[in-house]
Every structure is written in structure tokens, then in C-alpha cells.
Amino acid sequence: MLRFLFGRLWQSLVLLVIVSVIGFAVLNLAPGGPLSQFALTPGMTQAQLARIAHQMGLDRPLPVQYWEWFTRLLQGDWGRSYRDNQPVLSVIWSHLMATLLLMGTSTLISVLIGTWVGVLGALRRYSIFDYAATVGAMVALSIPTFWFGLIAIYLFSLRLGWLPAGNMYTIGDGSVLDYAVHLIMPSLVLALVNVAVWSRYMRTAVLDVMNQDFVRTARAKGLTRWAVLTRHILRNALVPMITLLGLQLPTILGGALVTETVFTWPGMGRLFLDSLGYSDYPVVMGLLMLSAILVLVGNLMADIAVAVIDPRIRLG
């Protein structure tokens, strides 16, 4: 196990360096750059832009800039945002909680509902429920979130006035209840698609397990349907779900761009888009590194969890 972990860690570090080099190169080689936004607003001249670029160190050769960024990162300094002059980590931190709240809630909802819809669909295969769930999943998967979000706002905020039209909380309120009320619409809109995804996966996984010999044996032993389901089917069917959840980790922390935009939720998805739009390289690089780390950690955690749950799998 230790050897496995050490090997993984080593691989991961090499991978991170490669990711950072590629990311840095692609970002900096793309035309434009952090100062081009100022060419638009009151009359920057080339000379002024060149002066600011020089002051920011943007006119140095790329490898030099990368090396400086890299050595600072090794010392724990992620740099400063060009856009708001804050340390990168605190910029990310300030958006992380919003995203965790939204994505956490919606993932919880979608996993809970999705797995049960999947299980029921598999147990009652070809029943009306199964067909309804299948069609429902297809519909949910094909609705654009942006449109669905706006429809929800139109219906529940503009027409009925039940729910707020967006935002994370009422400015000046910020009680738990206030957060909860604001959370309902975006988390459900976001969960809708994921319920569909989870139910499809779960249904397949359960069907897969149900047809295996040990399930038939368990039935033949005279176990109740419930006991077979919980002790044998689910325990096996959930193994691939854990891998899936591990792979979802970067997505959960990466935020949901569209939902965050429609519901003006100040999360990571929007941070990424805004930072990209402003060519805020330090923040984009920070987010890139963070998501690379999360992918690696998510995979590792999933592997370990599966090994713990499933005695057939040994790490090494």
C-alpha cells in the first residue's frame, strides 16, 4: 500500500509539472494578454501599454516568467491576481465556499435521488416507472441548463414570486434560512441533470450485478428480496459509483459555470471564466493546478476507497 502511494505521488508530481508547462505556454502564447483589455478603454497608447507591461514583468522571455512562477509556487507563493491584486489562493478561497455549498448540495440531492431511481428502475425493469425514468433522464440530459434556469426563474420568481431570482443570499441578511431559500432553485436545476446521469449509471450497475451467479445463489438460499438487495446487490453495484464520485471531485470543486451565471452565484466556474476573460494568468494557472491536483487526488481516493470496500481488489 505504501509503495503504491509513493509510486502514485511520484507520477503525480511529474504530471503536475507537465500540466503547468503546457498550461503556461498555451495561456501566454495565445494572442491578447492581460493588457489588451485596456486598449479598449480611454485611450491607451502603445507606449503606455508597453510601460505597464514592463512594470508587470510581462515583457520578459516566457521561460524566465515560467521559472519565476514555478520557483515561487514551490515556496508556496501562488502569485497575485492581475485583476484584483489579491493573492491567488485567497481569490480561489473566496469563491470556493460558494461553489462547495452549491455543488455539495446538488451532488447530494442527485446522488440520493439518482441512485434510488436507478435501483428501482433496475428492479422493475420495463415497468412504467422504468420507462418514465428513462425518458425523464433523456429529457433532463437534453435540456440546456441555461434555458432551464431561466424558465425556473420566470416561473418561480417572476410569476409566482416564491423563490428569489438568484444570488447566494440577500445582502444584509445571510441567515441559514436565507441561504437555504436561495439554494433551492440553483441546486435543483443543477441536480436535475445529475440525477439523470446517476440514475442511468446506477440502473446499469444494478442490472449488471443482478444477473450474476451469487445473487441467484443468495435468492436460492431463501434470503428476502430486501436482504438480497441491500447486502448483495447494492454493495456490489455501489463500487463503480464510488469511482464515479471520485472522478466527480474536480467537477464539484470546479463549479458549474452556466448555473452560476444564471443564478448569479459567485462560484469557481465564474471565477474561471472571468479570469480567462481578463487574461488573469496567475489565477487561471492557480485554478489549472488546483483542478489537476483534484483529478489526481480524486482518482487516488477512489482507488483506495474501492480497495477498502471491495476485497477482490488489492492495491500494489
Add this chain to the structure above:
Amino acid sequence: MADQHFSSWSRPSRRRVLSLIGASSAALVAPGLFGKGSAMAAPPSEPTGQVIVGFSQEPTIFNPHMPHIEVDEGIHFSLFDPLFIVDDKGEFQPSLATEVPSVENGGISEDGLHWKIKLRDDVKWHDGKPFTAEDVKFTIELLVDPDFRSWRRDGHELVENLTVVSPTELTFDLKSPYAPYPSILAATFIVPKHILGEEADKNNAPYNNAPVGTGPFKWVERMAGDHITLEANEDYFGEGPYLKRLIYKYIPDLTVLYTQFKTGDIDVVGLQWITPDKYQEAKDLPGKSVAVVPAATVESLSFNMDRPQFKDPKVRQALYHALDKQTIIDALYYGLPTPTETFMPQQSAYYNADLPKHEYDPEKAKSLLDEAGWMPGGDGIREKDGVKLAFTNSTTAGNHIREQAQQFIQQSFKEIGVDMSISNLPPAVMWGDYWMMSKFDSVVVGINFLTGSDPDVSNYLAPTSIPAKGGAGQNTWQYDSEEVGKLLDEGGSTFVTEERKAAYMKLQEVVRSDLPFLPMFQYATVRGHKEGVEGVVPNINVRIDSWDVATWYWDK
């Protein structure tokens, strides 16, 4: 309008001589569109209530002297004051200064070289410390500090012998007379010496994210990616503030911005406002006050005059005749913008209303091209001396209405045998070297040519302002006209307003006849606020809605 160009501060140059000082006739006057009816109640005796302003871009730069975009100025106007401001009538009004320096009141010498500024003695910073002439001196010196990443140095670079005579008076000289300097000072917010002056690294000072100013509102907090909260500065020296709290909310999508205006989540629709397509619905919304407000930005189809296709004036004239601007305005921009023939905003005192009117006439366009010897080739595209009348046209990718306008223009040009292909670029690419160094054939672009209310456009039109030829300005058309250069010098060197006017009138005539760009229309924006929010007055001379936020109040 992030993809439009706004006016530049002109670069200092010897050609220019002081003239405008105190000349309020230079003003752009925005009509009072938000009705100030007789029913308007008096403002409250002490700050009450809160207003939420929605912006579609996020303000992130709070030190007004660091590189920023227009939305950041919304916050600057709330937190800081300049020495004097440009009001909605285009007139300078004293703010931190007790009077606007002019030749008449002795604030500026006859030759424009010696300045004297008198300051108020009753102004306090938000932390309670008194504001003095030292702060003004510090601010101007900060702007030219080689270590400071300063937004703009134009004009300030000319200042020398900056002397604090007393806490309420300072004098300085200009190396050369510079007419637009009052306009620049009107946009230079004064920052505190006793805080920022103490910082070793002013670029990364904590102050930049916890600003202290003299303005009507004080900094409370920023929730990154969401909103900024300010509260009333009860010790404000000027009129107001009448609001207890002021919140700037960032709503990144224009559809959502409008939706939150409808639901009442925001009280005032700020920067980027309501999209023109929503105007018909918006103007009838109950409980909301919505109006069309002209902007100084002029939309044009701009040529790179260095390209062989565009060297022939007949070609440019023909293309103008082939341009159906009224259809573009009516069909794509919902009839809101006003057609124009010039770069000068129609609200300006320098606007020339007598320019020849544009006629949409494809037949005339064809005959002009025939006359000039541009004959259709085998593929139907006109050509002359081996040069095909074919070119690319670029603008910001993602600006949908403008992209549709491009396609419409493409069709119109095709009908007269001109092949315009569309090649749009992301904003960062479009407005980088591609625009600055004239690497385009033609573009569709919106530009505000003026510096505040000053009519000087040397930065854009002077033959010495071509960056592709080593010039300092933004004459990216490479419009190289001796006559224009002469007129700009004239306009910048005369002290008599009428003479100055004559120069700019003539200038507009020359540009109209040369057509380095085909003027299309002057933009209009659809702005709105809840009924009951009083004092929201549009000002065409500033870039942001909240310039007069000190005097906003709720009429309950």
C-alpha cells in the same frame, strides 16, 4: 460596451496650446431624460435606505490610479473626489477645489503655464484625518512615479514646480500649455498621502483593496464575484449622501441583469444596461422608470487607408452609398441609435449639423465605381490595376447584433460587386496589435472620440498619431491628412471659442468628405431604475452611471 473604444486622453504635444480652460461651451449636454417631475420629494435629512446597482462587469480595481476598466470608475466616483467634476451639462463644477481654475479667475495664467488651485478646508478622509494640499501633490506625483503602475500619465507628465503654498492652496507650472488638462484633472481622484504615501510597494498595498477616500460613501466590504457594500459618509463635505447603504452587485449576464431588474432584486440597472431588444417591454414595466439615453460612442465602418483597395476616395464614397444604415438601425438596433455623419457627438457644442446627409443609393455607388475604373471581373468582383475590391472586415466575436450588421453590410456590398469577408476575433486579439498597429483591412467599431467634454481629437485623427508609423496616438485608420493636422493645430491653439469652433466645424467637413471611416450612428443605451429612486441623472461626459450617486435618494 466593453468592445467599444472610448475616448483617449490626448497625448501631450507641443502643437497643442491651452484654450479650453473654463470654456463651458465645450460641453456635451445630455437632455434631462429621466424626468424630474414636480412630484419629486425633497431628499431626506439624514441618510436613509439602500440602493442596489447592478453591473454586468465586476469592479475589482479600487485604487483609481491603477489600470482599470470603466466599471471600476463606478466605485471610484462613490469613494473619491477629484478637484472638480464635469456635470451632466458638460460644465466643470468645483469639488475638492473651491473654484475651477480659469484664466478669468486668475487660477491659470494667460499663457496657460502657471496654475493655482485653491482647496476646501472642511474636507476629511474617511478615517477622520484632514484633507490638504499635500494629498493633491502626492496624487499628481504618484501618477508619474516610475515604480507605480499608473493608469495614465498624460498631462501629469507636464507638471513641474508643484508647490504646496498652504494646506488649502497649491501652485504648479506646465512645461507646455495643454488644453485638455482640466478635463484630465476632472477625472483624477485624489488619494490620501497619509495612507498610500506610507506604503513601500504601492502596487500591492493593502490600501488597494480597502480604499479610503473623501467621497460620499465609505468602503465596507467586498464579496468577491458578487457585490461591494459601501455606507454613507456622514461627514461628506458636499451635498448628500442621502442613502445609508449603497451596494454594487455584479451580475455577469445581461439577460439575468434585466431579469433581476424586473424582479426588483436590483434598484438601478448600471453599466451595459438593458439590451435594446428589451426596450419595448421594459418601457412599460410597472414601477420602473426606463429611458433611452444617448451615448457619445459613434459606430463606424472603419478602413485601413493604407490598403490599396481603400486609397481611392471614390471607393470609400461608393461604399458609403451602398451602406443602408437606416435598415441596420431599425432592424437590428430597434431604432434606438441616431444616424450620424461625424465623430463628434450630437450633444457637443462643436457638433456640425450641416454636413451632407448620407444617401443609401446602390446605383450611385455602382456608377461611382464605374467612373473610377473599378470594373467587375470574371467572378463579378470589381477590380482595377490588378487590385480586387475584396477585403476582410473584423469586429469582436460574440457581439451578436454587430455580427448581424456585418452580414447585412456584406450583402449590400456584394450587390455592387464588392467582396467583404468577415473575420471576427476575440476581444483580446481584436483590440491588441491587430487594431493598434493597423493590421486589419476594415473593422466595425464604436469609438468615443472625445476626452470628457473636450473636442480635441488629435489622438485619433492627427497624422502624427498613427501607431503603425511610429506615432503615439490611436489613428489606426492611418488617416494621413495634412489639412486635418493643420485644423487640429488651429483648434488647439486658439483661445477664442468661436475660432476654435470654426476649426472643428471645418475638420468635421473634411473628415466627412474624406471618409476614413463610414460614420453610422451614435449609440443609445436603455437605462432604468425603480420608480422612487431620485437623482439618477445620465451624464454623457463620464463613463459610468454612479457619477452623482451622492445625491441619489428614495422618494417614499
